[in-house]
Amino acid sequence: MKTGTLVLAVALLAYPFVLYDHFYWDIGVGLLLAAISASAWNIVGGYAGQVSVGHAMFFGIGAYVPLLVFNLWQLPPIAGAPLAVALSLVLAVVIGLPTFRLRGHYFSMATIAVAELIRIFIGTWDFVGAAIGLQGPAVGRGWWDLTFRSELPYYYIFLVVLAVLLYVTRAVEKSRFGYYLRAIKAGERAARSLGVPVQQTKLKALLLSAVFTSIAGSLYSIKTGFIDPESGFGILISVQMVIVAALGGAGTLYGPLVGALILVPAQTATNTWFGGGGSGLTYILYGGIILVLARFEPGGLHELWQRLAPRLRRTPRAA
C-alpha cells in the first residue's frame, strides 16, 4: 500500500509537467475537485452507508459565501470559505438531527428534498443574486484573490486539499470512530445493540463530510469566478458525488479518487469528441458507463481490483 500511495502522489504531482498545457491542467483541476467532493461525501455516504443525494447543499453554501463576501464587502473570496464552513456545520446539525431518523431510501429522498428547497429559495433571493447568480473578481486585484491566469496554481491548491482530506479519512478509518461507522453501515440495529452511539456517530460523520464538501464548493466558485443556483445547489452536483464515489468504490480510501480519475477524463473526452455534433452522444456514453457498472460491478472498481489482484499476482508464477 505504501508504494502504491507513493506512486499515486508522484503521478499527481508530476501530471502538469507531463501534460504541459492549459486545457490538460484544467481537466486535472476538475478531476481533483470531483475527487475532493466525492471523498467528502464518502465519509458519510460510503463509510457510514448513509447515502445522501443532497450534498449539493453544502457544496452550494461553500460556493456562494466566498463570492457573496466579495460582492458585499470587496473581500478576497477565500475569506468567505471559513464562514461557509461554519454555515455548513449549522446546516448539517439542523438537517442531520431529523433526517438521520430515516433509513435507506427515505434518508436519500429527504436529503434531495432539502437540497432542492434550498436551491429554489436561493433562486428567488435577491440578496444572493437570485436566479442570476454571483460573480467573482473578473481580474485578480492581487494573489490573495486567487484569480489566476493559469490553471496551474489551482491544480496544486486543490491537490493539497485532497491530500489533507485523504489523510483525515485515513485517520478516521483507523480510529474507533471509523469502526463505529462501518458497524452502522453493516447493520444499524446490531451496532446499537453493541453499544455504538449511532445518532451521534452519524452526525459527527455528516459534520466532517459537510466541512470538506463546503471547502470543495469554495474551491469551485473561486476557480470558476461565477456561481448560480443550478451550478451550486443543482441535483446533478449531488449525483456526481455519488457516482464518482460508487464507481471507484464507496467506503474505501482511494475509491472516490479512482472514480474521478476515470469519470472526469471520460466525460471531458466524450464531450470533446462528440459534443460539437450536438447529438447527445456524450450522455449516452456516460450513461452507458454507469449502466455497465451498476449491472456488473456495483461495488465499484475497488471490488473488481480486489477480485482480480490475487489472480494477477499468481500469473507470473504460473508462467
Place this chain on the structure above:
Amino acid sequence: MTGPAARLAAIATACLAVMGAVPALAADTVKIGILWPLTGNAAAAGQASKAAAEVAADIVNDAHPDLGNLPLAKTAGLPNMGGARLELVFVDHQGSPSVAQQQALRLITQEKVDVLFGAYQSSCSFTATAVAERQGIPFMVGESAAANITGRGFKWVFRGTPIASDYAATYMRFFDDMKKRGKTIGSIAVVNENTDYGTSVADAIEAAAKKNGIPVAIRIPYSASSTDVSAQVLQLKEKQPDVVIFISYTADAILYIKTMRNLEYMPPMVIGDDTGFSDPSFIPAVADIAQGVMNRSAWDIGKPGSATYLINEMYKKKTSRDLDDTSARNMQSFFALADALNRAGAKDPEKIRVALSQTDLKPDQLMMGYEGVKFDSTGQNVLAATYLIQLHGKKYDLVWPDRAAEAQLQWPMKGWK
C-alpha cells in the same frame, strides 16, 4: 510485406499524403470556436442557433450576390485575407458554466481558434468570456442578455445583441411616438415572471419609464409556473393602466390572456416581451381573444425577394422551420464578427480586436432591425434595437417603427371584440 496488410498500409500512406496535401492547396481558413448548449434543457435554442451559424458561414464562404448589402455576401470567403474561408468548431457546454470555461480553454489552446462566439446562457457567457479575456482572444457574445457580461472592464469581449435596457428604450421611444399621435399613455403596468429573464427586463423597463416620466402604476412579479393569475389580473383592473407590458414564458402568457378574457379586462394595449408571446403555441391558443397584442422582434422575414427573405429560405431548407428571433440575433452578431475579421486582414488577435472595436455597420447592411452595429468601450453594441409587431388575425405584422412597418398599427387593441 504482401497481402491485405500491405494494401492497407499503402492506402493509409496515400490517405496521409492526400490529407497533408489538401490544406496547402486550399485558401487559408479562419477558425471560429462556437460554444452553445447542444444538449440539456436549452438544447433546442442551441441547435437552432447552430443551424443559423452554419447558414451564415455558407453566406460568407460562398458568393451570394442576391443578398444585397449584407457584408461579405457578394464575395467568396474573406477578400482581405486572400479569400480565406470560415471554419466553425462547435462545442457543447451543456449549459454548465464550468464546462463552458473548460471548453473555451480547449478551443483556444487545443483547437487554436482565432475567435470565440457564444454562449447562449448568460451564466456560460460569463465564464467563457473570462477565459477569452485571460488568453487574449476576441469573444463575440451572440445573444446572451445579462447586462453585466459587458462592462466588466474586459477589452476582448463584444456583444452584438440588444439587451434589456435596449428593449426598454425601444418601448419608451414607441410610447413617445404614440403620444405624438395623440394616444393617451398616462401610466403603464409591468407584469414579469420572477426569474433571471423577467426580473432583469422588468427592472430595465421600470428604470427607463422613470427616466422618461411615465408613471408605472403597478409592477407585478409572479412565478411562471402559477396555475391561477386572477388576483394579478384584478390588480391590473383596479389600477387601469394604459399599457400593460408582460415579460412572460409560454404557459403563463397564455394563462394571462385567457384570464383577462374571463374577467372581462382589456387595457388599451398589451405588449408582450418576445419569449412566451413568440412561442409557436401562443397564436393557436389565444389568437381569437388577443387581437392587436403587440410583441417585440428584431427579426422580420420581409417581402419575397428581400435579403432577409432569402436568408430565411436558406435556413428553412436546412431545418424546415422559419428563422426565429434568437437564432437571427446570433446570426447578425456572426456577420458583424465576420466583417471585423475581414477588415482585420490577418489572424492576429490584436488586429481582430481593433477591427471589432471599429465596427460601423449601417442599417442597410444588417439582417436585423437594429439602427446599426457599433461597439462602445465596454464592447456593447450601442445601436442595437428591436421592431415592434402586432397580432393581426393569425400572424404578427411589423407595425413599428414606421420606416420598416408593413401594416397599420391598431390602437387600442381589439382583443376578443
